[in-house]
Amino acid sequence: MGKNEIIFIKSHFFINDKRIFENLFQIPYSAGTIPEPSLLTHALLRLKFGSNKLSKLEYLTDYYNKEGLFKYDAKIYIVDPKLAQTAINKLEKGAENYLEDSPLKDTFLGSSQKSPETRRAIAAIFRKTSIEEKSNMMIKDIDLMCEKMKVETKGHVNITEWTLRLALDIVGHVLLQLDFRGLDGHQEKLLECMMTMLHRCYALREITSDSKEFQNANDEFDKITIQVLEDALNKDDDPHEGKRLVKSLHEACGFDEAKDNMKLFLMAGTETTASTIPVVFSLLTQYPEVQDELRDEADSLIGRLRSDPTIPLPKIDAMMKEVLRLYPIAPFISRQNQHPVSLGPISLEKHADILIFTWGIHRSEYLWKRSKEFVPDRFRDPSSKDQSNFYIPFGAGSRVCIGQHLAWLELRLAIAILLNKFEFHKGEETPDLNFVVDYHHAVVHPDVDMKFVLKER
Ligand code: HEM
Incomplete structure (x- = not known):
């Protein structure tokens, strides 16, 4: 103005x-x-x-509930479940300028043309059963994290740092058959590069993507991924593990694209779960009685869970669903149309910039009772009136999050094991839960590291 x-x-x-x-x-x-x-x-x-801006958009979601969509900053936000479903299925991934300036611009995250072959080539590795078969690797990494936390944290834990390292190790072991040893501090450099780009540049906007610091981080990240890819391609496959993801990627899209997609898996596989776990514990320290109740469940089922990671954890699973409703770590799903298209009563010119606004839909007071409250057992009773049938934390349709089974298993195992081994409390250093948005990659993060007082059990 x-x-x-x-x-x-x-x-x-x-x-x-x-x-x-x-x-x-x-x-x-x-x-x-x-x-x-x-x-x-x-x-x-x-x-x-x-x-x-996120709060403004959330407010506008309820304001435009009747119309089901609105325009803000030249982008179209879809907030009506039916329109959202149509847009997800009918339109293509990304938008005209989606991922511009991002090191992930040439990955299949943004590309609608190249992605089907790449996606097909690697689908088997991400399948639910393939991921569940590797749950022992996750449990080993989570146990190692807990042991190290006991020795190194002295009663005060920065859960953001620990879960970033954990998530990196799990992506390495489960997806890539590689040992990054993030928990042992061997990949500090890799984590530092990712955090410089994702947090300092895209989320906090402390530096720009053409700054020297960003360029150095991106170059270093490239160097490390090239090295990792070359090493992995030179290694024989483990006959028990099947073909490596990196080999499938290499065969499907060649070295450069394989390298860029490795960057995608490292970033998407690390920061998403590593942002969710601190949010969970922030809520569980705000509601200690819920933490106690969930711990009782973890204590009683932990033995069975370790041998069968798929057993139901009714209270923990319901709480995690609720966390991903109230704080969907991926708050938007980006779509575009190559040709003019009609969406419900609206005609869209080609190349409209469309965002299905998950954050708003999940928190709309027209779709959910007590929509802005944390109701940990909302999802326990499937017939509950507190639920809406439109719930899309991992997206939907043919481009649904490929890592959803990995993410879900990692989250439920990590939360159950952490609750079984520790109590988490608020301390002087515990920050309030506030979010920053990385609009480039459509991810929200807590704005600062989450720190708690930790009591060993
Ligand atoms: C709490 C954890 C996670 C959440 C909430 C989440 C959410 C999402 C969402 C909403 C999308 C977009 C879907 C769409 O466009 O329709 C997505 C895409 C994607 N996610 Fe996740 N994700 C999570 C964890 C992971 C993990 C652990 C990986 C592992 C590598 C991963 C890899 C990807 C990839 C590669 C895509 C692009 C898929 C495509 O374009 O076809 N995500 N994710």
């Missing part, structure tokens, strides 16, 4: 620009068009939420 166009003095607006005056009082919506907040709505949102 230009200087002198609107002057705001003590709860009065003074408007001295005719165009703005008209815009303030425009009727924001007429049937068949995409509604857009008026300048007045923008101004009020700014007063209410400052620069917190």
Whole structure:
């Protein structure tokens, strides 16, 4: 808004620009068009939420509930479940400028053309049964983390750091048949590169993607992944493990793309679960009675869980579903249309920039009872009226998160084992739960590392 166009003095607006005056009082919506907040709505949102764009978008989700979609910053946000389902199935992955400036731009995350072969080539590795067969590797890594936490944390734990290292080791062991030894501190450099790019640049915006620091981190990340890929290609497959992911990738898309997709697996496989676990424990320290109840379940089922990772954990599973409802780590799903297309009553020009707004849909007061509250047993009773049938933390359709089975198993095992071995409490250093958004990769993270007081059991 230009200087002198609107002057705001003590709860009065003074408007001295005719165009703005008209815009303030425009009727924001007429049937068949995409509604857009008026300048007045923008101004009020700014007063209410400052620069917190995620909260503004969440507010607009309920505001435009009837229309089911809205435009904000030239992007179209879909918040109606039916429209969202249609958009997910009918439109293509990504958007015109999706992943521009990102080291993941040439991976199959953003590409709708190359992805089917790559996806097919690696699908077997990500299948639920293949992942479950490797649960022992995850359990070994989680146990190692717990042992190290006991020795090294002295009662105060930075769970963000530990779970980042854990997630890196699990991606290495389960997906790549490689030992990164993140928990032993051997891959500090790799984690540092990822965090410089993902947190400092894209989420916190402390540095830009053309800064020297970013470039150095990206070059180093490239160097490490090239080395890892070359080493892995030179090794024979373990006959018990089947073909390595890196070999399948290499055969499907050649060295350069395989290297970029390795970067994708390292980033997507590490930061997503490593952001979710700290959120879980932040909530469990805010609700200690829930933590105790879940610990009782973990204690009684841990023996069976270790030998069969698929057994139901009714309370822990329900709580994790609720965490991914209230705080979906991937808050948007990006889609675009190569050709003009109609979506419900709306006609879209080609190359519209479309976001299915999971965060808003999961928290809409029109779809969920007590929508903004943490209700840990909401998902325990499938017939509960507290539930909506539109729940998409991992997306949906042909481009659903390929790592969802890995993520889910890792989360339930890590949470059950951590609860069985430790109590988590709030301490002086424990931060409030606030989020920053990486709009490039459509991920939210807690804005700072999550630290707790840890009591060994
Ligand atoms: C809590 C953990 C996770 C959440 C909430 C999550 C969520 C998502 C979502 C919403 C999408 C987009 C789906 C769409 O466009 O329809 C996605 C895509 C993807 N995820 Fe995950 N994810 C998680 C963990 C992981 C893990 C552990 C990996 C392992 C490597 C992974 C790898 C990927 C990849 C490669 C894609 C792109 C798939 C494609 O475009 O075809 N994710 N994820």
